Structures are given as C-alpha cells and as structure tokens.
Amino acid sequence: xxxxxxxxxxxxxxxxxxxxxxxxxxxxxxxxxxxxxxxxxxxxxxxxxxxxxxxxxxxxxxxxxxxxxxxxxxxxxxxxxxxxxxxxxxxxxxxxxxxxxxxxxxxxxxxxxxxxxxxxxxxxxxxxxx
Amino acid sequence: xxxxxxxxxxxxxxxxxxxxxxxxxxxxxxxxxxxxxxxxxxxxxxxxxxxxxxxxxxxxxxxxxxxxxxxxxxxxxxxxxxxxxxxxxxxxxxxxxxxxxxxxxxxxxxxxxxxxxxxxxxxxxxxxxxxxxxxxxxxxxxxxxxxxxxxxxxxxxxxxxxxxxxxxxxxxxxxxxxxxxxxxxxxxxxxxxxxxxxxxxxxxxxxxxxxxxxxxxxxxxxxxxxxxxxxxxxxxxxxxxxxxxxxxxxxxxxxxxxxxxxxxxxxxxxxxxxxxxxxxxxxxxxxxxxxxxxxxxxxxxxxxxxxxxxxxxxxxxxxxxxxxxxxxxxxxxxxxxxxxxxxxxxxxxxxxxxxxxxxxxxxxxxxxxxxxxxxxxxxxxxxxxxxx
Numbered sequence: 001x002x003x004x005x006x007x008x009x010x011x012x013x014x015x016x017x018x019x020x021x022x023x024x025x026x027x028x029x030x031x032x033x034x035x036x037x038x039x040x041x042x043x044x045x046x047x048x049x050x051x052x053x054x055x056x057x058x059x060x061x062x063x064x065x066x067x068x069x070x071x072x073x074x075x076x077x078x079x080x081x082x083x084x085x086x087x088x089x090x091x092x093x094x095x096x097x098x099x100x101x102x103x104x105x106x107x108x109x110x111x112x113x114x115x116x117x118x119x120x121x122x123x124x125x126x127x128x129x130x
Numbered sequence: 131x132x133x134x135x136x137x138x139x140x141x142x143x144x145x146x147x148x149x150x151x152x153x154x155x156x157x158x159x160x161x162x163x164x165x166x167x168x169x170x171x172x173x174x175x176x177x178x179x180x181x182x183x184x185x186x187x188x189x190x191x192x193x194x195x196x197x198x199x200x201x202x203x204x205x206x207x208x209x210x211x212x213x214x215x216x217x218x219x220x221x222x223x224x225x226x227x228x229x230x231x232x233x234x235x236x237x238x239x240x241x242x243x244x245x246x247x248x249x250x251x252x253x254x255x256x257x258x259x260x261x262x263x264x265x266x267x268x269x270x271x272x273x274x275x276x277x278x279x280x281x282x283x284x285x286x287x288x289x290x291x292x293x294x295x296x297x298x299x300x301x302x303x304x305x306x307x308x309x310x311x312x313x314x315x316x317x318x319x320x321x322x323x324x325x326x327x328x329x330x331x332x333x334x335x336x337x338x339x340x341x342x343x344x345x346x347x348x349x350x351x352x353x354x355x356x357x358x359x360x361x362x363x364x365x366x367x368x369x370x371x372x373x374x375x376x377x378x379x380x381x382x383x384x385x386x387x388x389x390x391x392x393x394x395x396x397x398x399x400x401x402x403x404x405x406x407x408x409x410x411x412x413x414x415x416x417x418x419x420x421x422x423x424x425x426x427x428x429x430x431x432x433x434x435x436x437x438x439x440x441x442x443x444x445x446x447x448x449x450x451x452x453x454x455x456x457x458x459x460x461x462x463x464x465x466x467x468x469x470x471x472x473x474x475x476x477x478x479x480x481x482x483x484x485x486x487x488x489x490x491x492x493x494x495x496x497x498x499x500x501x502x503x504x505x506x507x508x509x510x511x512x513x514x515x516x517x518x
Contacts, residue, residue, distance in 0.1 A: 013388070013392055015388050016388055016389075016392065019381070019384055019385055019388060022381075023381055023385075057396075084389065084392040084393045084396050085396065106389040106392055106393065107386075107389050107390065107393060108389075109382060109385070109386070110381055110382045110385040110386075111378070111382065113385075
C-alpha cells in the first residue's frame, strides 16, 4: 500500500477545515488541520506535510506572518493560499503569488481546488471528487 | 412435459417390476414342479430297482436251489433261502413304496399279483426242498415229473419286465414333461429378460430426452441469469456513478455554501466595522440597508428606516444659486456620478438635527444604476438648512 501524502489545512473556520479534510481524505490524502499558527507550526515541525493549504485569516495570528514562518520551517513545501479575502488581480499577481505557490479564492469550485492540490503534489488529476 | 415423462418412467418401471415378479413366480413354480417330478422319478427308479432286485434274487435263489437239489449241500440250501428271503423283503418294500397315491395303485396291484406268483414259487421251492431232503434226487425227479413248474419263473419274469417297461414308459413321459417345463421356464426367463431390457432401453431413451430438455432449460436459465447479472452490474455501475456524481454535487454545494457564507460574513464584517454612517438606497431613494454606525449615532433602528425614503431623515440646504431644486442625491444618481462631502443634516430619532458631510456612490449593475451607497461623517459645523 503506497504511503499517503500528508496535507496540512490551516483555517479559522471549522466547517471549511472539516469539509476540506473530508474531500481530501476521500481522494486518498492524509490530512491534518490547525486553526491557529502555533498548532500549525507544531505539525510542520513534527510531521512535515507535502502541501500546506492556508487561509489568510487565522485565529490568533496573521496570515502573512505565518507564510514567512512556513518558508522558514519548510522552504520546499508548496503553499496554497485559499482565502475569502478577495484580492485584486494585480495584487495577486504582484504580491500574493510571490509569497505562496498558488492563490485561490474560496468561491472557486471544489473540483478546481482539488485539481490544483493534485497539480501541486504532482499527482495525476482526477475528474471526480467522490 | 416433465411430469408426463416422470409418469411414463414410473409406469414403465411398474411394468418391469410386474414382468420380473411374473418371471420369479414362474421360475419358482417350475422349480417346485421340477423337484416334485424328480422325487417322482427317484421313486420310480427305486420301484424299478426293487422290481429288478426281485427278479435277480429270484434267479439267484433258483440257481442256489438247483445246486442244492443236485449236491444236497446245506450251504446251497442256505443260499437259496437267503436269496428268496431277500426277494420277499424287496417285494414287501416295493409294495410299501407303491402304497401312497392314486397313481401308484396300478403298480401296487401288479406287485400284489407278483406277490401271488412269488408266493406260489416259494411254495413250489419249499416242496421241492422237502422232497430232496426226504427222498433225494429221485424224489425231486418224481415231483417235477408229477407237477412240473416251468412257467412260474417265466410268469414272474414277464410280470416284472412288464412292470419295469411300464415304469420306464412313465419315466420317459415324465422326462419329456420335465424337458417341456424346463423349456417353458427358459422361455419365460428369456422373455422376461428381453421385455425388461426393452423397457430399460425405453426408460433410458425417455430419460435421455428428459435430461436433454433439462440441460437445455438449465442452459437457458443460466443465459438468462448471465444477462440479468450483466444488467444488474450495468445498473449498479450506473447507480455508483450517479451516487458519486451526487456526492460530488453535494460536496460542491456544501463548499459553495460555506465559501459564500464566509465571504458574506467577511464583507458584512468590513461594512459593520466602518465608523462612518453608511446607508444603501434604491433608485427611488428608499433605504434598503444601514450599518451599525447609523443605529449607534442616530438611535434609529433598522426597522424604523428600511423601506422609508432617505429624504425623511437627510436634508440638504437649498442651493445658493441656480434653479435646480432637485434633491442632490437624485441628481447624482440620475447623472451616474459620485457626490462628495456635501453638507447636510441628518435627523436623529429624537428629532435633533446632526450636521454631516454626505457622499454618494451610485451602484452600477451591468451598465444600470440600481441604487447608491450614501456615506456620512459628522461635521462640527454645517450651515443650517432653510425650511422648505
């Protein structure tokens, strides 16, 4: 049995975390979740993930600061910024995408998000979520 | 069809059973008859042997008697007596053998006649011996000369021979009868075997046909099952696909709902966090939304203002020049332009006027102006509007 790839999901919204965990588990990934930066840093140190999905808004912390911490702790790990804070396209191109591997708005469809995750992990894309 | 074949096979087996039963009964009957006939044959042979023994002992006794008559030797006399005695014994046995059964009566009758002849012969022999003992050979010669007995032995021989011939004739008849019985038994057994074999073949043919039909039916059933299985698999695959699609739709819907909810709350949070007074109005200047700052600073509750015209609470001073008496909000919306920091008075719930600087930004929705966002910030001193 192949080893499941580990994904860390950081979000202050429990519903979002749980839904992402459910979908990615169905897709065959091992998913850890964190609601605030300290828990996220602990997971990154103890069980380094292959991909980090994070929101810009997190409990007791700042998304930009956490991105810098992640770059320091796991510089090779791709980061997908999945946020409800809508940025202007120019801002995304000039600022956000220089800090993270990929930026996606939370209003993007789930299949788009999953496809992007598979692409970042180097997995063959699949059409179905379920 | 299946029941019909089963009935036929059962019927044929019953016929086979009946034929076997008849053959068995016939064979047992013939065996019993055979045993009976063999008993009779043995008995008849016994009678013939006794008859021939009588004749043999008669000849032996007669020879011994003649020798005695010539020699006068007591040993010869004893031989004659023993032979005659055995002959009488055999005769008695033969009479006893033929005592039972109606069909034995003629034979017994002959033996009784023979008994008379032998009795006469014994009497002749006894008188001859007595004559020899008393008068020697001469007396015997005289006795033979006076009462010659040349026929008694011949009569006995003829009687015995006739009896033996008759018995042999009966034996021949019985042999023929036995042969016929054996033939009949053999024919019955062969007939039974042939009939049973034919019936077995017929049953086999019927069963083979039935088995072929059953195999065909089983094959048809198997094919139907395979088709059904294929349909079930196809339907299951469709259901699985539909289920996956539904799951996918459900996940997408949940995600969309949560993302939009998050987005909405985030936007709401931004609006609610603005310290300026924000009022959203329709194209007809009716209030559709207010932010918490309006409630906080004017004491108006949303239910007091929503659907009411903004003109009731927001008053602009009349223009200093020109003849444009239209509300500046209406004018800005009509022109699709923004309005910035226009002095106005906002009436609080208590009726106290509050000087504000009012701005307006029209809401464009696909090239149409559907309303406007009016923002106000408190002004320390604004000109008092004249009453209209």
